[in-house]
Amino acid sequence: MRKKLTVKIGVVAFACIGLLLLSAIPAFAAQKKVLFRCQHYANQSLPIIGESVVWMAEKVKEASGGEINIKVYDAGKLVPPMEIFEAVSSGQIESGIIVPGFYQGKASALTLFSCIPFGPEVNEYLAWYYYGDGKELFEECNQKYGFNMVMLPVFMNIAETSGWFTKPINSPKDLKGLRMRFFGLGGHVMEKLGVSVSQMAPGELYQSLEKGVLDGTEFSSPSIDERLGFHKICKYNYYPGWHQQCAIIYLAINKKKWDALTPTQQALIEMCSYASTMNSIALGEGTQGKVVKENVEVRGVNNMYWSDEMLATFKKAWEEVAAEKVADDPFFEKVYDDLVAFRAEYQYWKDDAFLPRNCDK
Numbered sequence: 001m002r003k004k005l006t007v008k009i010g011v012v013a014f015a016c017i018g019l020l021l022l023s024a025i026p027a028f029a030a031q032k033k034v035l036f037r038c039q040h041y042a043n044q045s046l047p048i049i050g051e052s053v054v055w056m057a058e059k060v061k062e063a064s065g066g067e068i069n070i071k072v073y074d075a076g077k078l079v080p081p082m083e084i085f086e087a088v089s090s091g092q093i094e095s096g097i098i099v100p101g102f103y104q105g106k107a108s109a110l111t112l113f114s115c116i117p118f119g120p121e122v123n124e125y126l127a128w129y130y131y132g133d134g135k136e137l138f139e140e141c142n143q144k145y146g147f148n149m150v151m152l153p154v155f156m157n158i159a160e161t162s163g164w165f166t167k168p169i170n171s172p173k174d175l176k177g178l179r180m181r182f183f184g185l186g187g188h189v190m191e192k193l194g195v196s197v198s199q200m201a202p203g204e205l206y207q208s209l210e211k212g213v214l215d216g217t218e219f220s221s222p223s224i225d226e227r228l229g230f231h232k233i234c235k236y237n238y239y240p241g242w243h244q245q246c247a248i249i250y251l252a253i254n255k256k257k258w259d260a261l262t263p264t265q266q267a268l269i270e271m272c273s274y275a276s277t278m279n280s281i282a283l284g285e286g287t288q289g290k291v292v293k294e295n296v297e298v299r300g301v302n303n304m305y306w307s308d309e310m311l312a313t314f315k316k317a318w319e320e321v322a323a324e325k326v327a328d329d330p331f332f333e334k335v336y337d338d339l340v341a342f343r344a345e346y347q348y349w350k351d352d353a354f355l356p357r358n359c360d361k
Contacts, residue, residue: 052155101184186243
C-alpha cells in the first residue's frame with residue numbers, strides 16, 4: 001500500500017511539475033505573430049529615406065525574436081504615396097510612412113510637426129518634440145481631427161538644399177514664373193514670390209525636369225538628391241535649406257492595430273523608432289560632405305549660397321505666410337505660438353553655446 005501510494009504521489013507531482021513548466025513558458029511565445037504592411041512614399045533603396053525605414057523594421061523583427069514583422073513596400077505598391085495617410089487611418093493597410101507636410105489640407109498644423117521655414121535645426125526640434133510640448137500637441141492634433149493613427153518619429157531628414165535650378169537665381173524677379181516642386185510651408189513662400197508650385201513624389205521628379213514640366217525642384221539632402229540624378233539637368237544647387245533645416249518623418253500605425261498590441265510590443269516598437277531616428281541623423285550627417293564635394297569636382301554642379309537679399313526676401317514672405325496661417329486656424333496658432341515660445345527660450349542657450357558659421361576655418 002505504501003509503495004502504491006508513493007507511486008501515485010510521484011505521478012501527481014510529475015503532472016504538477018509539468019503544468020508549472022508549461023506555465024513558465026514566456027508569454028510572448030503564445031502571442032500571435034504580428035505582420036504590419038508598411039507603405040513607404042519612396043523606395044527602400046533611397047539613401048536615408050529608404051534605408052532608415054528598413055533599418056527600423058529589421059531592428060523590430062530582431063528585438064522581438066521574429067514576433068513582430070514590419071514589411072516595407074516601395075512607393076505605390078499598395079497605395080499611391082499621397083494616399084498613405086487615408087489608407088492607414090481607414091485600416092486599409094496597417095502602417096505607412098507619413099510626411100505630415102504632404103497633408104496640410106487635412107489640418108494646417110500638421111506640417112509644424114515635421115518642418116517649418118527658418119525653423120529649428122535637428123537638436124532644437126527634437127528638444128521641442130520630446131522635452132517641450134511637441135509630442136503632446138501632436139497627439140492632441142491627431143485626436144482633434146480624428147486621425148485614427150498612432151504616429152512615431154522614424155527618421156529625420158537633416159538640413160536640405162533649397163533648390164536645383166537650370167540657371168542662377170540672382171534676385172527675387174528671377175523666381176517669377178518658374179515651375180517647381182516645393183515642399184510644405186516653404187511651397188507657400190515660393191508661391192508668394194511668383195513660383196508655380198506643385199507636389200510630386202520623388203519618383204516623378206527627374207522625368208518632370210527632363211521633359212520641362214518643371215524648371216527646378218527641391219527635394220532633400222545632397223546624398224539623396226544625387227541618387228535621383230537632379231545634377232544631370234540642373235547645374236545650380238542652392239544652400240542653405242531655409243525652408244527645411246530638418247524634418248521629422250513618422251511611422252503611422254492604424255490605431256486599432258496599435259491597440260491590439262501588448263504594452264511590451266508597443267514599447268519595443270517605440271524604442272526601435274527612437275533608435276532609428278537617432279541612427280538616421282548620424283547617417284545623414286555622415287554622408288553629405290563627400291557628395292557636396294563630388295557635385296563640384298565630378299558632376300559639374302555649382303554649389304550656390306543665397307545672398308543676404310534673397311534670404312531676407314524668403315524670410316519676409318515666410319512671416320506673411322505664418323501670419324495668414326495663424327489668422328485662419330486657431331489650432332495652428334496654438335502649436336506655432338508654443339514652438340515660437342520654446343525657441344525664444346532656447347535662444348539663450350543657442351546664442352552662447354555654438355560657434356558662428358565658418359569660424360573654424
